[in-house]
Amino acid sequence: MLSPIPYGSVFFAPMEGITDETFRKVILKLYPEWDYLACDFLRVPAAGAYPQKHLLRHFGNDLFQIPWVREKTMYQILTSKKSFTDMIATQLQELGVPWLDVNLGCPSNTVCKHGGGSFLLTDLVSLRQIIKGIRENFKGRFTAKIRIGFQDTSSFEDSIKLLNDEGVELITVHGRTREDMYKTPARWEYIARAVQLSQVPIIGNGDTWKPSDIDRMLKETGCHGVMVARGALKFPWMAQDYKRGQFELNQEEHLKRVKDFLIEYQSHMENVTPRGILKQSKSISRFMFDDVEDGPQMRRKLLLSQTVPDFFNVVHSL
Ligand SMILES: Cc1cc2nc3c(=O)[nH]c(=O)nc-3n(C[C@H](O)[C@H](O)[C@H](O)COP(=O)(O)O)c2cc1C
Numbered sequence: 416m417l418s419p420i421p422y423g424s425v426f427f428a429p430m431e432g433i434t435d436e437t438f439r440k441v442i443l444k445l446y447p448e449w450d451y452l453a454c455d456f457l458r459v460p461a462a463g464a465y466p467q468k469h470l471l472r473h474f475g476n477d478l479f480q481i482p483w484v485r486e487k488t489m490y491q492i493l494t495s496k497k498s499f500t501d502m503i504a505t506q507l508q509e510l511g512v513p514w515l516d517v518n519l520g521c522p523s524n525t526v527c528k529h530g531g532g533s534f535l536l537t538d539l540v541s542l543r544q545i546i547k548g549i550r551e552n553f554k555g556r557f558t559a560k561i562r563i564g565f566q567d568t569s570s571f572e573d574s575i576k577l578l579n580d581e582g583v584e585l586i587t588v589h590g591r592t593r594e595d596m597y598k599t600p601a602r603w604e605y606i607a608r609a610v611q612l613s614q615v616p617i618i619g620n621g622d623t624w625k626p627s628d629i630d631r632m633l634k635e636t637g638c639h640g641v642m643v644a645r646g647a648l649k650f651p652w653m654a655q656d657y658k659r660g661q662f663e664l665n666q667e668e669h670l671k672r673v674k675d676f677l678i679e680y681q682s683h684m685e686n687v688t689p690r691g692i693l694k695q696s697k698s699i700s701r702f703m704f705d706d707v708e709d710g711p712q713m714r715r716k717l718l719l720s721q722t723v724p725d726f727f728n729v730v731h732s733l
Contacts, residue, residue: 416514417486417556420451420640421586423652425629426618428644429453429491429518429560433699435568436475437683441651443484445679448654449647456493459503461529483518489516495531497572498543500650504552508544514556519574522593533593537565538576543577545653550582560587560620561644562651563605566594568610571605575612586613590621597645618642624649626657648702651676666708670733673703673727675729681723689723696726 423606427442427449429435433456444451446621457465471479478484490512494500507515519542521532524560528534535542550557559578563571578586589607609617616639619632624646632641647653652672656662664672677700684692700717704710713733720726 420616420690423633424450425657426451426640426642427453427647427654428620428642429455429489429516430644430663431455433648436478437680437687437695438699439475439478440683441486441676441679443478445650445676446458446655447622448658450654451487451489451538453489453491453516456521457503459492459494459498459500461495461497462499464499464502464506467506467510470506470512474512485511486513486698489514490579491516491518491560492520493518493525493526493532493725494545495529495535496538497530500512500545501548501552504549508555511554511692514558515549515553516558516587517546517559519559520589520593522596526713527565527593533562533565534612536561536570536593539570539573539577540639541579543575546578546583554650556584557582558585558587559583560589562589562593563602564592564594566592568605572608572612579614581610583615584618585618585639587620588638590619591613603632603636606632606638610637610639613654616640622646623653625727626662627654629653632708636661648699649705650703669707673700673707674733676703676729678727681727692723693720693726 422458434453438453442452454474461645474490490507492503492515494574518532519535523532526532561574586604590605606617606619618640619638620642621637622634623629623641623643629641632638644654677696681692681696697718704714717726718727722728
């Protein structure tokens with residue numbers, strides 16, 4: 416039995432291609448102030464099961480061995496009405512996963528074409544079956560992450576009620592529809608509405624770009640906690656600054672943190688080819704220079720690096 420999630424908790428959001436085991440190891444080491452983490456989604460197969468070792472690898476073999484890390488990390492799945500969701504829920508239960516989260520927000524065309532991710536918000540009959548099936552087969556903490564709708568918000572209130580009725584224990588609300596993608600400002604008023612409607616805690620998500628936004632979201636929406644995605648890619652230290660009340664950062668300190676982060680990241684990439692190291696290091700670094708003077712030039716230099724030593728020469732010169 417997991418202990419309840421305290422009010423004001425900050426969550427590092429699941430992000431495909433980013434929040435793998437290596438990335439989470441770095442976050443846990445440098446910025447343990449994040450109360451909760453997430454691994455990106457595991458696609459539930461449309462036929463058959465995955466070998467247990469595949470499910471374990473998705474979480475990360477090393478981190479899974481550490482009970483307190485296992486307990487603060489949501490294991491996210493992405494499913495559709497045709498997928499073998501009950502089987503995956505059972506397998507995750509048998510593996511000893513303490514926390515399963517279902518992704519009802521993915522906007523990808525392919526996923527939605529197959530009736531998965533945010534599309535399920537338009538098909539509440541299938542959604543109910545899926546949620547019921549998971550609840551019956553998975554005894555640990557069961558949570559959901561939703562958008563506020565697909566094309567519009569007409570199913571929003573019913574979705575929140577459905578998740579409550581079928582035993583979901585916490586709901587993260589990303590304040591955009593699928594149609595909104597990432598473009599418009601997130602609509603926090605829907606997070607506030609979910610708080611009014613829901614018996615279970617609501618975690619707000621969308622457009623928290625600086626530590627003060629976390630406070631603002633808690634106050635303006637009444638949500639129980641805040642999940643940060645792109646803001647946490649720009650500032651992986653945001654939870655630390657938030658908890659220390661440090662709301663401004665000078666450029667020198669900012670660059671030092673970027674440098675320390677990238678060096679730490681590389682040190683965790685064992686058994687990865689140089690090509691893989693370069694690709695992943697570029698991928699995580701591209702977000703970190705947005706708010707830095709001369710940031711675009713620094714980013715350009717890093718992204719043009721052809722080899723790992725080239726890349727880290729630039730990092731050391733920051
Ligand atoms: C690169 C990237 C990958 C993402 N992958 C996932 C994912 O695997 N699962 C998920 O639930 N949401 C995913 N999201 C959505 C975020 O978790 C979050 O809901 C969204 O970015 C809004 O929050 P923000 O305004 O703080 O960025 C992803 C977002 C980005 C930018």
